[in-house]
Amino acid sequence: MSNAVSQPKQGGSKLSILLMLAPAILLPVAPATFALAMVYMLPTIIIGSTRLLRVQGAVATMFGMNLSGALPGLVAHWERRGSFDDAFRMMLDPEFLIVNLAACAIGLVLLFAAPFIARAWVDIASARLRSRAISQRKRLLDEWGDEVRGDHPPPGD
Numbered sequence: 001m002s003n004a005v006s007q008p009k010q011g012g013s014k015l016s017i018l019l020m021l022a023p024a025i026l027l028p029v030a031p032a033t034f035a036l037a038m039v040y041m042l043p044t045i046i047i048g049s050t051r052l053l054r055v056q057g058a059v060a061t062m063f064g065m066n067l068s069g070a071l072p073g074l075v076a077h078w079e080r081r082g083s084f085d086d087a088f089r090m091m092l093d094p095e096f097l098i099v100n101l102a103a104c105a106i107g108l109v110l111l112f113a114a115p116f117i118a119r120a121w122v123d124i125a126s127a128r129l130r131s132r133a134i135s136q137r138k139r140l141l142d143e144w145g146d147e148v149r150g151d152h153p154p155p156g157d
Helices: 013-029 031-040 042-050 058-079 084-091 094-144
Strands: none
Touching: 013 031, 031 042, 031 058, 031 084, 042 058, 042 094, 058 084, 058 094
């Protein structure tokens, strides 16, 4: 037996590869849309392939928000002719790029802000439960007296 410390398993690597290769289905059918999708999904590809963010759920969060930012451009591309000229114009169109990058930025903010929001939610909920339990305890002691307490010492309020 070795005394080596086991490393935590990197979950989601197969899912990350699947998410990055899923647009490859478009390559033989619609190469211009594939090229546009690859440019729009570049933040997710960079995060997924380099693991710059070592936060759990980073790739999934970035993929979801990046996809939501890329869909307006992809839908607009499909409503137009769908040619390579349109795809290259849309790759450089500031409106679609800003929407896409703003969605990625919102994903990053959510990724880093979610633990703090969850912690605040749990603290508020536990404070409410504690105050409700203390008021219920006081009501029981007023109604039944100190005999209800038994041998338990009073908690430090």
